[in-house]
Amino acid sequence: MSSETTAKPTESELEILQILWEKRNCTVREVHEILTLNKEAGYTTTLKIMQIMHEKGLVRRDTSSKTHIYSALASQEKTQQHLVSRLIDNAFSGSAARLVMQALGNHTSSKDEIEAIKKYLNELDHK
Missing domain, CATH: 1.10.10.10 (Winged helix-like DNA-binding domain superfamily/Winged helix DNA-binding domain)
Known part of the structure; x- marks a missing residue:
């Protein structure tokens, strides 16, 4: 927002x-x-x-x-960031990793999505 x-x-x-x-x-x-x-x-x-x-x-x-x-007027990116932060805090005791594991375990991701996730994690690892 x-x-x-x-x-x-x-x-x-x-x-x-x-x-x-x-x-x-x-x-x-x-x-x-x-x-x-x-x-x-x-x-x-x-x-x-x-x-x-x-x-x-x-x-x-x-x-x-x-x-x-x-x-x-509400920004899509800021709204999504707010909602995800609230979800992590309220449903996953502040653990982003638990949210990601739950999301990946409950939904089928395409090969392209999995590659994008791997690339993102690799980039985080090298920061």
């Missing part, structure tokens, strides 16, 4: 942020249509969540035209 933004996104807000990070700018209707591809959601619920996100400083709203356009 931006240095001024300390709000923590809820699960629903995070789903909307992911859409905005990918698409850059969207109307509520566009966000709603993407959300309903994977789950049932009412348009007014999507609208209300996005209004709350605007109040929290997670999104920017351009009101210069009839249809309001939303974009993310």
